[in-house]
Amino acid sequence: MRDEDIEKIEEISLYTYLKDGKEVQLLTNEEKYNLSIRKGTLTAEEKLIMNSHAKLSYDMLTALPFPKKYSNVVHIAVNHHEKLNGKGYPRGLSEKDLVLEDRIMILADIFEALTASDRPYKGAKKLSEVFKILSFMAKDNEIDADLLKFFQNSKTLEEYAKDQLLPMQIDEFKSI
Numbered sequence: 001m002r003d004e005d006i007e008k009i010e011e012i013s014l015y016t017y018l019k020d021g022k023e024v025q026l027l028t029n030e031e032k033y034n035l036s037i038r039k040g041t042l043t044a045e046e047k048l049i050m051n052s053h054a055k056l057s058y059d060m061l062t063a064l065p066f067p068k069k070y071s072n073v074v075h076i077a078v079n080h081h082e083k084l085n086g087k088g089y090p091r092g093l094s095e096k097d098l099v100l101e102d103r104i105m106i107l108a109d110i111f112e113a114l115t116a117s118d119r120p121y122k123g124a125k126k127l128s129e130v131f132k133i134l135s136f137m138a139k140d141n142e143i144d145a146d147l148l149k150f151f152q153n154s155k156t157l158e159e160y161a162k163d164q165l166l167p168m169q170i171d172e173f174k175s176i
Ligand SMILES: [Fe+2]
Pocket: 053, 080, 081
């Protein structure tokens, strides 16, 4: 949403109409706010609620007594929305903090979300579309490019596609 569009909504909101003899504003403040989202479909408050699940994972998992060899589980789970370029959440970690297991989880989470066919708010994407998005993300240093390349050529992808994706989703894609 560009500045001009937001101004236009502001303008439109000033119109009034008569309802049962009373003058009513065309858009309520809440409607105006919800229509003025600059990027994506969520307001800042909705984003905060959505993002809090990573922090909640931390609170819940740190309360559990993990055996020593699984002590990393907490971090791997909590870090699944972090980005290598430091723009992720909840901790805004960067490349130097994110170990291989974190990077695998980050990639797996995005790949699963993009390919899922059971989300009412979006259709199932084809592999070619999914890997196009993922290679943009790798270019922006959000995800690990080497890992993405490794995944694209792996047996894991082949097996996951066979088990979990719809036949129409499995198409030719460009490897990065
Ligand atoms: Fe998540």
